[in-house]
Every structure is written in C-alpha cells, then in structure tokens.
Amino acid sequence: MIVADKKPVEEIIEYVKDSSKILVLGCNECVTVCEAGGKKEVGVLASALRMYFANQGKDATVDERTLERQCDHEYLEEIRDIADQYEAIVSIACGVGIQFTAEKYHSIPVYPGVNTRFLGVTEQRGLWTERCQACGTCILAYTGGICPVSRCAKRILNGPCGGSTKGSCEINKEVPCAWQLIIDRLKAIDRLDLYEKLFPIKDWSTDRAGGPRKVEREDVKI
Amino acid sequence: MRLTYPTSVKIVRVPCTGKVDVQHMLRAMEKGADGIYIVGCKEGECHYKYGNLRARRRVEQVQKILNAVGMQSERVQMYNLSSSDAPLFVKYAEEMNDRIKKLGPNPIKARAKSKDQQAA
Ligand code: SF4
Ligand code: SF4
Numbered sequence: 001m002i003v004a005d006k007k008p009v010e011e012i013i014e015y016v017k018d019s020s021k022i023l024v025l026g027c028n029e030c031v032t033v034c035e036a037g038g039k040k041e042v043g044v045l046a047s048a049l050r051m052y053f054a055n056q057g058k059d060a061t062v063d064e065r066t067l068e069r070q071c072d073h074e075y076l077e078e079i080r081d082i083a084d085q086y087e088a089i090v091s092i093a094c095g096v097g098i099q100f101t102a103e104k105y106h107s108i109p110v111y112p113g114v115n116t117r118f119l120g121v122t123e124q125r126g127l128w129t130e131r132c133q134a135c136g137t138c139i140l141a142y143t144g145g146i147c148p149v150s151r152c153a154k155r156i157l158n159g160p161c162g163g164s165t166k167g168s169c170e171i172n173k174e175v176p177c178a179w180q181l182i183i184d185r186l187k188a189i190d191r192l193d194l195y196e197k198l199f200p201i202k203d204w205s206t207d208r209a210g211g212p213r214k215v216e217r218e219d220v221k222i
Numbered sequence: 223m224r225l226t227y228p229t230s231v232k233i234v235r236v237p238c239t240g241k242v243d244v245q246h247m248l249r250a251m252e253k254g255a256d257g258i259y260i261v262g263c264k265e266g267e268c269h270y271k272y273g274n275l276r277a278r279r280r281v282e283q284v285q286k287i288l289n290a291v292g293m294q295s296e297r298v299q300m301y302n303l304s305s306s307d308a309p310l311f312v313k314y315a316e317e318m319n320d321r322i323k324k325l326g327p328n329p330i331k332a333r334a335k336s337k338d339q340q341a342a
Contacts, residue, residue, distance in 0.1 A: 044244050047248035051248070055291060
C-alpha cells in the first residue's frame with residue numbers, strides 16, 4: 001500500500017486559518033489502513049480544526065467526508081455538488097489523491113493533510129516499512145523476492161557492499177542489509193545460482209529519472 | 223463504604239478504557255466539556271491486556287491535539303486504579319475537579335452552546 005503519515009495539526013492550521021468553510025476529505029483505501037487518512041482521521045482532524053476556530057472566536061465550518069478513493073474520477077465526482085461551497089479542501093489521501101482532487105476542482109485550494117512516505121507494508125500495528133520504489137522494471141525474480149532498489153541504501157544490484165556487517169546495513173545497525181536478506185532467501189529456495197551471476201546493468205529508463213511515467217493499455221481502453 | 227465525589231463529575235461507563243477513542247474525547251471537548259479523565263485498571267492488569275495502555279496513548283494524542291489548537295491539554299488526563307479502590311477513585315475525582323476549577327471553564331463552551339441552540 002501507499003504509506004502516509006499525518007502532518008502536524010499546526011501545519012494544517014497554517015494552511016487553512018483564513019478560510020471559513022473547509023472540507024476535510026479522507027480516502028477509504030491505503031491511508032485508512034495506515035491510519036493516516038481514513039474516516040476516523042478525518043473526524044479527528046476536523047474536530048481539531050473546529051476547536052481551533054472556536055478558540056480563536058472565529059465562525060468557521062469544517063465538514064467531513066471520506067471517499068472510497070480519491071484517485072478515481074467516479075468517486076471524486078461524488079463531491080461535485082458540494083465542492084463549490086468550500087473555500088478550502090484539506091485532503092488526507094496520499095499525494096496522488098490530493099493532486100487528483102486539486103485537478104478536478106480547479107478553482108478550490110486543496111491542501112495536503114498528510115506526508116506521503118512510501119510503498120510499504122504493515123509490519124505490525126503502528127510500524128510500516130518500505131518495500132518498493134516503483135522502479136518500473138521489477139527484478140524480484142532474480143533477488144529472491146527481496147528488493148535491493150528499495151531496501152539497499154545504495155540500490156546496488158550486485159551486493160552486498162563492504163559495509164554489510166552481521167546482517168546489518170552500514171547506514172544503521174537497525175536496518176537489515178538487503179543483500180544479506182537476498183542471499184539468505186536465495187539459499188532457502190535453493191537458488192544461490194542466481195547470486196553467482198553478475199547482474200546486468202538495469203534499465204533505469206522506467207524509473208523516476210525518465211520524468212513522470214504512464215501506463216497505457218490498449219486492451220483495457222474503452 | 224459510602225464515599226462522595228464532586229458532583230461535577232459525570233460518569234460514562236465503558237466495558238474497557240480501550241474502547242475510548244481519540245474521537246470520543248475530542249467530540250466531548252468540542253461540545254464544551256471542561257475536562258475529561260479516563261479511569262482505567264492498573265497497568266498490567268487489563269482484562270483485555272492492552273486496553274488501558276491504548277487509552278493512555280490516546281489521552282496523550284488528545285493532549286497533543288489540544289496543545290496544537292491552543293487549548294490547555296491538562297484538561298484531559300489518564301488515571302489508573304484497581305477496581306475495588308474506591309478511596310482512590312474519590313481522590314482522582316477531587317484532583318481532577320480542582321484542576322478544572324483552576325483552569326476555569328472550557329474556552330469554547332459558550333460557542334458550542336450557542337451552536338447547539340442554533341441547531342435546535
Ligand atoms: S525491483 Fe523495482 S518494481 Fe520491483 S520491488 Fe523493487 S522497486 Fe519495486
Ligand atoms: S550494507 Fe547491505 S543494504 Fe547496506 S548499503 Fe551495503 S549492501 Fe546495501
């Protein structure tokens with residue numbers, strides 16, 4: 001999932017302090033699972049903003065809404081009828097949802113209520129860790145299902161580097177060395193032969209360096 | 223034992239303090255409560271294992287939010303006791319009552335009230 005983290009309430013107040021009709025807009029997908037932008041977090045943030053305005057002696061309306069997703073036209077259309085009433089929208093979907101909302105509601109300021117962090121997993125409740133950087137040419141088949149692009153600090157494809165120590169990465173003892181994990185896993189699935197081969201130069205043109213990316217599929221287009 | 227505690231304290235019963243969410247506390251403050259305190263079982267003695275620890279974390283979160291919006295975070299507190307300890311229950315109630323008296327009424331209470339009247 002896309003993992004996001006809440007922005008401090010103080011920062012969000014800065015964005016909207018001069019508006020008097022605000023919509024806090026959540027998303028039912030990834031950000032709900034990582035407890036940063038779902039219905040509950042919408043309720044908490046909206047409540048905080050209402051208290052802020054009340055304490056300032058200012059009359060402001062802060063409404064709450066949570067859409068199924070903010071990255072699809074059909075769900076974003078659900079606020080078409082009400083969007084114009086608002087002077088500001090605080091979206092607590094991931095950066096994708098925030099932008100799509102802003103694109104769709106061109107004349108209303110849309111502010112981010114979260115920091116979008118990475119693509120990752122819920123290791124345990126309250127702990128999310130990165131697994132993928134969407135490099136666009138997945139090599140997991142050769143690395144035992146462990147991604148050196150996102151999990152090795154140097155993104156090296158023929159690791160480990162000289163800094164790998166007792167299973168930890170040299171940047172921090174708390175971080176497991178991705179290449180140690182790769183070797184252990186290749187051993188477990190009896191594919192150490194893959195480790196013996198030098199990895200060819202990776203095609204990075206599909207990574208972010210090539211500018212914004214798109215996927216176009218004729219087979220599913222209408 | 224017939225003990226009395228301040229009449230300003232209104233009790234909301236929940237099966238476990240772990241049931242109390244950040245949202246419940248914020249809504250109560252928003253609606254004009256002068257203070258909230260959660261009384262849970264002693265730490266390590268929760269029937270559901272972590273209910274009271276979760277409650278403490280949530281109280282801390284609410285305190286942080288109150289600070290952020292410029293309201294006094296001391297209005298929200300967490301207490302722990304063993305369920306049979308009535309004198310301690312009274313002590314906490316008195317302590318909270320004194321704290322709120324010192325702080326004065328919830329600053330947004332008047333607004334919350336007039337909004338309620340408008341809605342009615
Ligand atoms: S190799 Fe690329 S696509 Fe595959 S998991 Fe790693 S970053 Fe993601
Ligand atoms: S120690 Fe391992 S994870 Fe860290 S930079 Fe070197 S190879 Fe990558």
